[in-house]
Every structure is written in structure tokens, then in C-alpha cells.
Amino acid sequence: MRSFGRTHASTADESAATRTLDVERLHEHVTRLYRAAYALSRSREDAEDLVQETYARVLRRPRFVRHDQDIVYLLRVLRNIWIERRRSEDRLRRDADPGAAEELPDPRADSAFASVESQAVYDAVRQLPVALRETIVLIDVVGLSYKEAAGELGVPIGTVMSRLHRARSSAADLLTAAGIHAPAGAQSLGQGINRSQTTS
Amino acid sequence: MTDEPMTPTLDDDGADAIARIVDGMLASRGESEPTDVALHTQAAGEYRIALALRCDGPAPSLALLSAVERQALGARGRRGRTARIAMRPAIAMACVAAVAIVAIVVGLTAGTGGQSPGSSLEAAAALALEPSHGAPPAAATATLLDAAYRGVTYPNYRQRFGSAPTGLRGDRIHGRAVLTVYYRLKDGARMSYTVFSGTPVSLPPHASTVVFEGVTLHSFVTSAHISVVTLVRHGRTCVLAARATPVRALLALAEWPLTVTAA
Numbered sequence: 001m002r003s004f005g006r007t008h009a010s011t012a013d014e015s016a017a018t019r020t021l022d023v024e025r026l027h028e029h030v031t032r033l034y035r036a037a038y039a040l041s042r043s044r045e046d047a048e049d050l051v052q053e054t055y056a057r058v059l060r061r062p063r064f065v066r067h068d069q070d071i072v073y074l075l076r077v078l079r080n081i082w083i084e085r086r087r088s089e090d091r092l093r094r095d096a097d098p099g100a101a102e103e104l105p106d107p108r109a110d111s112a113f114a115s116v117e118s119q120a121v122y123d124a125v126r127q128l129p130v131a132l133r134e135t136i137v138l139i140d141v142v143g144l145s146y147k148e149a150a151g152e153l154g155v156p157i158g159t160v161m162s163r164l165h166r167a168r169s170s171a172a173d174l175l176t177a178a179g180i181h182a183p184a185g186a187q188s189l190g191q192g193i194n195r196s197q198t199t200s
Numbered sequence: 201m202t203d204e205p206m207t208p209t210l211d212d213d214g215a216d217a218i219a220r221i222v223d224g225m226l227a228s229r230g231e232s233e234p235t236d237v238a239l240h241t242q243a244a245g246e247y248r249i250a251l252a253l254r255c256d257g258p259a260p261s262l263a264l265l266s267a268v269e270r271q272a273l274g275a276r277g278r279r280g281r282t283a284r285i286a287m288r289p290a291i292a293m294a295c296v297a298a299v300a301i302v303a304i305v306v307g308l309t310a311g312t313g314g315q316s317p318g319s320s321l322e323a324a325a326a327l328a329l330e331p332s333h334g335a336p337p338a339a340a341t342a343t344l345l346d347a348a349y350r351g352v353t354y355p356n357y358r359q360r361f362g363s364a365p366t367g368l369r370g371d372r373i374h375g376r377a378v379l380t381v382y383y384r385l386k387d388g389a390r391m392s393y394t395v396f397s398g399t400p401v402s403l404p405p406h407a408s409t410v411v412f413e414g415v416t417l418h419s420f421v422t423s424a425h426i427s428v429v430t431l432v433r434h435g436r437t438c439v440l441a442a443r444a445t446p447v448r449a450l451l452a453l454a455e456w457p458l459t460v461t462a463a
Contacts, residue, residue, distance in 0.1 A: 023275055027268050027370055028333055034264065035257035048264045055268050059275035118256035121249055140253035161219040165246065168222065172245030 021063040022070055026055065029071045032142055033078060039125045039137045040082050050085075054078040075142055076152060079134070086130075117180070124174040125167070132167035139164055222246045226254070259335030262347050262368070266379075269370045273377055320401045323373045324380075325428045325441040328392040332367025332382050343457070349379040349395045351434040355457040362386040363453075376401075391442035391453070401437040403430070410451065417454055419447045429454045 033054065037047035054077050063073070125136055138149040139160070150157045175181075221243045337347035337354065345354040345365055357363035363383045370379050373396070380394040407418040407430070419429045429440045429450040440450045 023272060027265070027272055030260050030265060030268050031257075031334060034260040038258050039253075044258070044261075047258075048261065051260070051264060052267055052271070055271045059271050118252050119258075121252040122257060124249075125253070136249075136253070140250050141257065143254070158216060161216040165216070165218045165222075168246035168249045169218075169242070171249045175249075176245075 021058065021073060023059065026058070026070060026074070029074055032071060033074055035122075036075060036137050036141050037078060037082070039122055039141050040079075040133060042126065050078055050082055053081050057081070071142065072144065072148060072152070075138070075144075079152070120175055120178065120180045121171060124171040124178075127174060128167055128170055132163055132170060135160055135163040136167035136171070140168075218242055218246060222250055226250055262334075262337055265334050265368070265370060266349075269377060269379075320374050320376070320396070321404060321428065321430060321437075321439060322422050324378060324392075324394045324396070324401075324439040325422050325426045326424065327369070327371065327378075327380050327394055328390065328426055328441040328443055329424075330369065330392075332380075333369040334367060336365035336367050337381060345381065347381060350397050350436050352395045352436050352438060354381045354393055354395075355453075357383055357453060357456075360456060361453065363391070366390070385442065385445065385449070387445075389442050389445045391440060391445065391450070394439040394441070395433075396437040396439070398436075400432050400435070401430075417451060419451060421447065431458075433457075 030051065034047060034051050037050040037054075038044065041047045041050055054074060057077055058074060125133060128136070134153060135149060138144045138152060139146070144152065146157045146160050150160045153160065155163075218239070221239065225243060225247050337345045339356045339358065340346040340353075341356065342359050343356055345356045347354045347365075347368065354365070356365075358365075363385045366382045366384050368379065368381045370377065372378070377397045378394050380392045383391045383393065385391050403418050404420055407420040410417045410419070417429055417431045419427070421427050424443070426441050426443050427445050427447045427450055429447065431438050431454050438454075440454050442450060
């Protein structure tokens with residue numbers, strides 16, 4: 001369960017230059033990692049638990065990375081834990097109630113968001129099918145390139161791009177269906193969207 | 201992947217094209233727009249989603265940030281021990297020799313002050329110019345924020361000084377863990393409030409001293425023109441630092457929580 005989808009990224013040039021993970025700077029990725037966990041999971045508690053477990057695994061012993069950025073490595077570990085947990089929950093659910101549908105995300109208001117728009121978008125992403133959710137998280141939340149995302153997901157770049165389009169499009173539809181329209185003036189692109197960063 | 205996507209509205213080529221258009225819009229911050237009306241509408245919806253995800257999102261709680269910091273701290277300690285155990289005899293001998301040399305050098309320099317005693321404080325002051333990594337803590341009361349480190353609760357300056365917290369970050373300075381909360385002062389300057397773990401930190405020799413409410417405050421200005429005020433609260437060194445800000449202004453901010461507590 002450790003190495004997910006490295007088939008497309010494992011090329012000859014990767015054999016060179018391994019280095020240890022930079023433990024001193026790992027905490028710098030907490031915010032991005034937490035946002036990814038939040039978008040993938042069902043609640044703040046699940047997301048915090050995922051991030052903590054990720055750091056616990058990574059810090060348990062020295063890790064070596066190749067060309068990956070540290071965030072890519074951390075994300076891979078986080079995603080593996082998330083997949084393991086999801087499978088185990090699925091098994092339990094099937095045993096308990098074969099007809100049960102996947103639980104919906106926790107819709108509770110979340111004061112950790114800087115804007116209502118942002119919270120609505122994250123809530124919409126959390127309702128997407130897994131394949132779309134993973135893709136949009138890797139690219140729009142974490143900031144991976146198409147190539148990196150393709151490597152992590154084990155699919156061709158073209159699939160990443162079409163999934164990304166479908167994920168964004170479906171999330172936009174969910175927002176519209178929920179009656180959350182773009183702020184006034186945002187019809188002209190690039191305006192009215194809350195661009196604020198949470199860090200100073 | 202188990203779940204395949206919802207019903208697509210475009211074929212794969214069309215989907216790729218839209219993804220590229222949105223990428224172009226993100227790169228130009230919305231300046232470049234497709235001329236085709238249908239594409240425009242489609243791309244606008246997707247751009248809204250991508251932008252919201254890239255520019256904003258939920259902030260991790262202080263508890264999570266502290267937990268990660270603790271985990272990292274533990275890992276560094278373990279690695280240090282592992283490295284010592286794994287040392288080969290020859291390397292160990294070389295290290296013993298090196299330690300002996302260092303001991304001699306330290307012995308020689310001890311009488312003249314040795315290495316700069318204020319270097320930890322200057323490193324803490326330099327954090328005033330660094331970016332924050334986490335969302336600002338919320339207000340717990342009119343005088344305190346909902347953030348504490350090693351028994352020191354960070355002050356809430358909003359009501360009294362019009363200075364809001366803007367973020368936080370965790371670091372290690374010369375082996376000590378520190379947590380910094382950033383504030384935006386009323387004049388727009390950015391101030392860092394750093395709390396050191398462990399026992400009080402040595403002061404630089406050029407620091408001046410003020411005694412207020414029985415508590416000693418120290419101040420100095422770094423070579424990078426960062427004004428610094430330090431004090432000890434609950435046994436921890438606290439460092440207030442801001443660039444191009446009068447030391448007097450920082451003294452007032454440092455003194456205020458003590459006044460409030462004493463009142």
C-alpha cells in the first residue's frame with residue numbers, strides 16, 4: 001500500500017540524487033496538507049487526524065526522497081492513509097449494512113474559513129466522486145503540476161486534465177444548485193472572488 | 201480509481217481545452233478571457249472554483265500546529281540519538297578529538313564572553329521579517345488571544361491598540377522551539393511576538409533595561425533596524441520585534457499585558 005501510482009513518473013533520471021526529507025522545514029507544509037486533507041475527508045476532525053498521522057509516519061524514521069518536493073512526499077503518505085482508512089470503513093459499512101451509501105460531508109459551519117465562498121467551494125469538492133476529488137485536490141489545493149498529479153494518480157496527463165475539468169465543472173454546478181452565485185461583478189472574470197490569503 | 205466521473209458535458213479534447221483555458225486565466229489572474237460565449241460561461245464557473253481553492257481554505261487549528269511541532273521535535277531528538285549510536289569507532293574517535301578542541305576553545309573564550317550571547321534573540325527578532333505559516337489565532341477575551349505557548353498566552357492588542365493578529369509560525373532557534381504570533385500595528389507595521397521554550401535566553405550586552413511593575417524589560421535595535429523588546433513571562437523569554445518601529449511603542453505593547461494582569 002505504500003507506493004501508489006508511480007508508474008508514469010518512474011523514469012531513468014529519477015535514479016539519481018536522493019536526499020533526506022527536510023525535517024526542519026516539514027511544518028511549513030501543514031496548511032496546504034491540512035486543506036488537502038479537509039477536501040478529501042468528511043470533517044475537520046478527520047482532516048486533523050489525517051495530517052497528524054501523516055507526520056507521525058513520516059517522522060518515525062529518516063525518509064529519503066528523490067526529485068519530489070517534500071510536499072509531494074507528504075501528500076503521497078497522507079493519501080495512502082486516507083485510502084487505507086476509506087477501504088477499511090467501506091468494509092465495515094458493507095458488513096454492517098450492504099445498502100448504505102457513502103456518508104456525506106459534515107455540513108457544519110466552519111469558522112476557520114476566511115470567506116463563505118471558500119467554505120462553499122470546499123463543501124462542494126467534498127461531495128465529488130473520489131477520482132474527481134483527488135484530482136482537484138492535487139492540482140488546485142496542493143498545487144501539483146499535471147505531470148506530478150498524473151504520477152501520483154497513476155493515470156495519463158490527458159485523464160488528469162479531463163478529470164480536472166469535470167471536477168471544477170461539477171463543483172461549480174453544485175454551488176449554483178445550492179444557490180451560491182458568484183459575487184456581484186464576478187461575471188467579468190477575475191473580479192469579486194475573495195483572493196485573501198490566510199497568512200500575512 | 202473506483203468512481204468514474206459524473207456525466208461529462210464535453211468530450212476529452214473539449215475537457216482538456218477548458219482546463220487549459222482556466223490555466224491561462226489563472227496565470228493572468230483573470231485578464232485573459234475566451235471570446236466564445238459558451239466557453240466563457242463554462243470557463244468562468246471553473247475559474248471561480250480553481251481560484252477559491254488556490255487562494256483560500258480552512259486554517260489548521262493551533263492544536264494541530266502544536267502537535268506537528270511536538271512530533272517534529274521528538275523526531276529530531278530520536279535522530280540525534282540514533283546518529284550517536286550508529287557512529288563508527290573511527291568517527292567517534294575523531295569526534296572525541298574535536299570535542300576536546302572545542303572544549304579548549306570554549307575554555308579560552310569563556311573569560312572574554314565567548315560566542316555572542318544575544319544571537320538567539322537576534323534570530324528571534326529576524327522572524328519579524330519572515331512570513332507566517334498559519335492563520336491568526338482568534339480572540340479569547342478582550343485582552344488575550346486564543347493562543348498560548350509554554351504557559352504564555354499571547355495578548356489581544358485589538359481593542360486597546362487597534363492591532364490585530366495576522367498569523368503565526370513555529371521555528372527552532374539554536375535548538376529551542378519557538379512560536380511566533382504576528383500582529384499588524386496601527387501604523388501598518390508588522391510585529392512579531394515570539395515565545396521561547398525552555399529557560400530564559402541570554403541578553404545581548406548592548407540591551408538597555410527598564411523595570412516596570414516589578415518585571416524587567418530589555419530593549420535593543422539590531423543591525424537590520426529591527427526594534428526589539430524582551431521580557432520574561434511565566435519563566436519564558438518573550439520577544440517583541442518590528443522593523444522601523446520606535447522601541448517606545450514596543451515597550452508599551454510589552455508592558456500592557458503585565459498591567460492588565462496586575463490590575
